Amino acid sequence: MRTLKTLEGISDGKLYDIDDYVKADTCGCNGCYTCCHQVGDLVELTPFDAYEIVSHLNVSFDALLGDKLALQKNNKLMLPYLKMVGETQQCSFLNGEGRCSIHGQRPNICRLFPLGRVYENDDFKYFLQVGTCVMPNLEEIKVSEWIGIVNYNENKTFILTWYKLLKALNFRLKFVYDEAELEEINQYVLDTFYRIEVKEGEDFYTAFFRVLPEAKERLGIL
Numbered sequence: 496m497r498t499l500k501t502l503e504g505i506s507d508g509k510l511y512d513i514d515d516y517v518k519a520d521t522c523g524c525n526g527c528y529t530c531c532h533q534v535g536d537l538v539e540l541t542p543f544d545a546y547e548i549v550s551h552l553n554v555s556f557d558a559l560l561g562d563k564l565a566l567q568k569n570n571k572l573m574l575p576y577l578k579m580v581g582e583t584q585q586c587s588f589l590n591g592e593g594r595c596s597i598h599g600q601r602p603n604i605c606r607l608f609p610l611g612r613v614y615e616n617d618d619f620k621y622f623l624q625v626g627t628c629v630m631p632n633l634e635e636i637k638v639s640e641w642i643g644i645v646n647y648n649e650n651k652t653f654i655l656t657w658y659k660l661l662k663a664l665n666f667r668l669k670f671v672y673d674e675a676e677l678e679e680i681n682q683y684v685l686d687t688f689y690r691i692e693v694k695e696g697e698d699f700y701t702a703f704f705r706v707l708p709e710a711k712e713r714l715g716i717l
Contacts, residue, residue, distance in 0.1 A: 520636035
């Protein structure tokens with residue numbers, strides 16, 4: 496763990512690694528689901544997030560679009576986000592008791608909260624977002640235990656690769672002005688990564704890195 500010199504005012508000033516301890520444990524939230532409201536523009540799903548949800552619910556990605564997920568454009572890139580519903584703008588996956596119906600397969604951003612990530616030098620660390628969780632007394636917990644990601648190293652490799660891919664793609668799209676071409680690129684990203692075919696004997700990570708080289712070539716990304 497080391498001192499964080501950026502993100503002043505929204506962090507506790509420290510960077511955490513997966514084996515560090517951080518005061519982030521809500522101890523079950525005790526019926527609170529405040530952080531599951533009005534976050535539709537914050538919870539952008541990765542292809543892994545989408546795969547986990549559709550596999551758990553045994554539905555297609557398209558079956559969730561419009562119902563549980565919403566496509567939103569960030570700059571010129573169209574990606575899926577959690578859909579907020581109702582007068583309180585709550586997450587569409589909350590059940591009648593205010594509990595997450597996909598908790599074991601919830602998106603990575605949801606797993607992190609109240610932690611966030613900061614990327615640097617082809618790596619990332621975690622930081623504690625102060626004042627974001629309404630629970631008064633967060634307990635200390637190991638980052639790995641709080642996040643609860645299976646196959647963490649594979650997941651981290653995917654996240655870093657996806658982050659760099661989106662960064663490169665957003666830069667490339669700055670120079671694309673034709674609406675038809677933009678629509679084609681966005682459709683290709685959704686088809687290739689969010690509607691990914693995981694073949695027999697593969698897991699998600701194997702499938703992702705199988706399609707990645709062709710996708711980068713098709714998208715004009717080095």
